Amino acid sequence: MDPDVREVYRDEHVVAFFPTEPxxxxxxxxxxxxxxxxxxxxxxxxxxxxGRAVVRLAGAVQRAVQPEGLNIIQSNGTAATQTVFHFHxxxxxxxxxDGIGRIWPPETHFTDAQKDDAWERLREQCRRLVSHA
Structure with a gap:
């Protein structure tokens, strides 16, 4: 870990810290x-x-800096802006x-056919989860 990182929490499974460029x-x-x-x-x-650690640490962040809101962001893959390939x-x-702005596009232009196709493919994968549980 970068020596300039400000660690706030550590246990046997997770470590929490401020990024060097928050x-x-x-x-x-x-x-x-x-x-x-x-x-x-x-x-x-x-x-x-x-997940439990994230909930506890989100509460600690809320109590410490008293924000108006909180984004919880977890990115996977380059297309999703993951730049550090270690789960975090x-x-x-x-x-x-705060200067960050919106994180979602104001609108999208997917057709009903595209949405229905994605919906059906995901529903099929979810049915498989249930049958393997």
Missing amino acids: ATLGHTLVASREHIPDIWGLDEDLAAYI VHLVPRWTE
């Missing part, structure tokens, strides 16, 4: 201590542990005038 004050990264490149490499037990979650405190 988006806002209080911006915290929660990273798995085990090297896992992305969400697709997580097993469900570690994912559940990290961003807790980004937000204020109305």
Whole structure:
């Protein structure tokens, strides 16, 4: 880890710290201590542990810096803006005038056929999850 990183929490499975270039004050990264490149490499037990840690640390961020809101961001793959290929979650405190702006496009232009096709493919994959549970 970069010696300039300001660590705020560590346990046997996760470490949390301020990135060296935070988006806002209080911006915290929660990273798995085990090297896992992305969400697709997580097993469900570690994912559940990290999820609980994210909830606890989000509460700590709220109490510490009292933001108006909070973005929880987790990116996977270059197309999703992942630049560090080690699983981590961003807790980004937000204020109305913080300079970040919107994170979603104002509108999209997908056809109903495109949406229906994606919907059906995802529903099929979800049915397979249930049958393998």
